[in-house]
Amino acid sequence: MPRYAQLVMGPAGSGKSTYCSTMVQHSQAFNRSVQVVNLDPAAEHFDYPVMADIRELIQVDDVMEDDSLRFGPNGGLVFCMEYFANNFDWLEESLGHVEDDYILFDCPGQIELYTHLPVMKQLVEQLQQWEFRVCGVFLVDSQFMVESFKFISGVMAALSAMVSLEIPQVNIMTKMDLLSPKAKKEIEKYLDPDMYSMMEDNSDTIRSTKFKKLTKAICGLIDDYSMVRFLPFDRTDEEGINIVLQHIDFSIQYGEDLEFKEPKEVDEEAANINYDEIFEDKVSS
């Protein structure tokens, strides 16, 4: 039986940890078990229960305080992730082996992890060996995407993760609830990949016509090959969260091999007594 995983990636502050806790709450409401592993060795705040925490293995602060290493925060994080890649047995032990389990991996926000460092690819290969079907979930903050040249940089980041990891990937624009109605309307065109080549940048910030041409050419290329598409994510919109989850589940075929579970047996006698009491109350009042 396969196991299922989402690798939750994206730039710093894009909403990865919030996405994980939103998904846990959403799944609980549907009686579905989703667990989270924190893979950020510098994490300080997250409000979901963790099944495993990389900080038990290694912490950025310890690496930075080490006199022989002398790393800053970014180098320290890369060191921690390489140490993690050399110690996957820690993860194996922490995950155990439960069939059908569904795990979200809350990754760190250093973009170089998804563009050229090998750690995430090694993690994916390891998870696949443990029979996980893995979907990459790449988050980008919608507030940084309202202008076309910023959008292109988000597209490129998502694309490089997609190309380097070679797994199905769902790209998400987070924090949609923070957008003004005008910005929301503006961003709608970025949610439809067929529209990329039609994009015109009206902002005054770009004066260079060459730059505008380049932006348009890249948009056209992405459009022609339908390579990158974004789904909106508003943590307050249950319907929208469900759509995102359906896309991810579909990409890893979650549910296809699930065994039918008998519904919980109802204690009929207890249920009848309750109905009788309610009925009597209604009649006497």
Ligand SMILES: Nc1nc2c(ncn2[C@@H]2O[C@H](COP(=O)(O)OP(=O)(O)OP(=O)(O)O)[C@@H](O)[C@H]2O)c(=O)[nH]1
């Ligand atoms: N309004 C709103 N705020 C959000 C949303 N998602 C995240 N935030 C806020 O954005 C900030 C960063 O969110 P995190 O979930 O910590 O982002 P992250 O990607 O895990 O950050 P790093 O782990 O530091 O890379 C927090 O203050 C969140 O409350 C959202 O959908 N809506």
Ligand SMILES: [Mg+2]
């Ligand atoms: Mg985080």
